Amino acid sequence: MTVASQVKQTLASLKGIHAGLQQLALTSQDETAQRTFHEAMLATEEIIADIKDRIGRLEFEEPQYHGK
Amino acid sequence: MPIWLETAIRSICILIGLFVITRILGKKQLSKLSFFEYIVGITVGDIAGTMSVDLGISLQEGITSILIWSLFPVAVARLSLRNKKFRDFVEGNSTVFIKNGKILEENLKREKYTVDELLEQLRKKDVFRVADVEFAVLEPNGDLNVLLKREKQPLTVGDVFPNPPREKEPQTVIMDGMILDEPLATMGLGRGWLKEQLDKQGVAIENVFLAQVDSYGQLTIDLYDDKIQIAEPQEKKLLLAAMKKVQADLELYALQTNSEEAKALYERNAAKMAELVQKVEPLLRN
Numbered sequence: 001m002t003v004a005s006q007v008k009q010t011l012a013s014l015k016g017i018h019a020g021l022q023q024l025a026l027t028s029q030d031e032t033a034q035r036t037f038h039e040a041m042l043a044t045e046e047i048i049a050d051i052k053d054r055i056g057r058l059e060f061e062e063p064q065y066h067g068k
Numbered sequence: 069m070p071i072w073l074e075t076a077i078r079s080i081c082i083l084i085g086l087f088v089i090t091r092i093l094g095k096k097q098l099s100k101l102s103f104f105e106y107i108v109g110i111t112v113g114d115i116a117g118t119m120s121v122d123l124g125i126s127l128q129e130g131i132t133s134i135l136i137w138s139l140f141p142v143a144v145a146r147l148s149l150r151n152k153k154f155r156d157f158v159e160g161n162s163t164v165f166i167k168n169g170k171i172l173e174e175n176l177k178r179e180k181y182t183v184d185e186l187l188e189q190l191r192k193k194d195v196f197r198v199a200d201v202e203f204a205v206l207e208p209n210g211d212l213n214v215l216l217k218r219e220k221q222p223l224t225v226g227d228v229f230p231n232p233p234r235e236k237e238p239q240t241v242i243m244d245g246m247i248l249d250e251p252l253a254t255m256g257l258g259r260g261w262l263k264e265q266l267d268k269q270g271v272a273i274e275n276v277f278l279a280q281v282d283s284y285g286q287l288t289i290d291l292y293d294d295k296i297q298i299a300e301p302q303e304k305k306l307l308l309a310a311m312k313k314v315q316a317d318l319e320l321y322a323l324q325t326n327s328e329e330a331k332a333l334y335e336r337n338a339a340k341m342a343e344l345v346q347k348v349e350p351l352l353r354n
Contacts, residue, residue: 013314050337053333
């Protein structure tokens with residue numbers, strides 16, 4: 001597995017985590033729990049943006065792996 | 069009219085009357101918080117019993133007495149709600165038996181309690197050493213309540229985790245295979261969500277005897293068929309595991325890469341992820 005595809009897998013996991021946190025933020029009954037999940041969700045968004053950026057660069061450096 | 073018929077009619081009427089009276093007296097009467105309430109309960113029952121069997125007592129007499137016995141406590145309860153002095157007079161005061169770890173002999177004597185009886189009451193509360201007790205009080209209804217010394221008190225969640233995640237009461241959303249819409253709405257959920265969750269666990273609504281939703285929106289179910297195994301909800305645990313995995317992956321990439329810039333990016337995000345895991349772990353653990 002190439003570096004780019006590994007990082008892409010991590011990106012997919014991150015998106016899953018983002019969705020999971022979002023769901024918990026919506027279904028939790030306690031306000032503090034809701035807020036914690038929401039903040040965590042926003043933080044994952046930042047990480048996702050960074051990783052996406054990195055993937056773009058990896059594909060630029062190793063064009064042969066583009067799209068895989 | 070034969071005697072048995074009269075007795076039957078009387079009994080049924082009194083039974084209905086008694087039912088109404090117990091409703092008026094309410095739940096407080098049940099808790100028997102004072103000697104007065106205790107006595108009233110017994111007497112009302114006794115009058116009703118005698119009235120239904122003893123045909124020598126006229127109904128007029130019986131009903132008058134039962135009404136007085138049941139309405140007087142209601143009046144007393146109303147009055148004691150308003151007036152603290154009256155309340156103290158009617159319900160009595162509590163007596164302190166142990167204060168600052170020392171037995172107050174005077175108060176024991178006043179309540180005609182022997183040391184043996186005090187020890188027995190303490191043992192009922194699982195206290196075998198008087199030295200463990202900080203404070204003990206005899207309530208007006210005769211119960212002894214005990215506050216243990218701090219170092220002898222049982223460990224609570226708050227002692228171990230400074231800010232434990234709060235938990236609200238779970239709601240029952242399916243009973244006897246029927247969906248209860250009101251509790252579902254209280255949780256901000258709908259029938260569509262419930263169907264989706266049941267599909268995920270692979271069961272039909274008709275087979276569900278009981279289903280509850282906890283304060284994190286997790287569904288736990290009990291089926292009619294006890295032979296079928298249902299998995300516990302894993303979503304929270306899986307989410308936590310996924311977060312830890314991503315964190316580890318990011319750290320790995322930081323070690324593998326040759327580019328300084330990429331290394332910094334991975335390390336920064338790995339640290340962010342670690343912080344996140346720490347923040348949500350207490351909420352996701354149970």
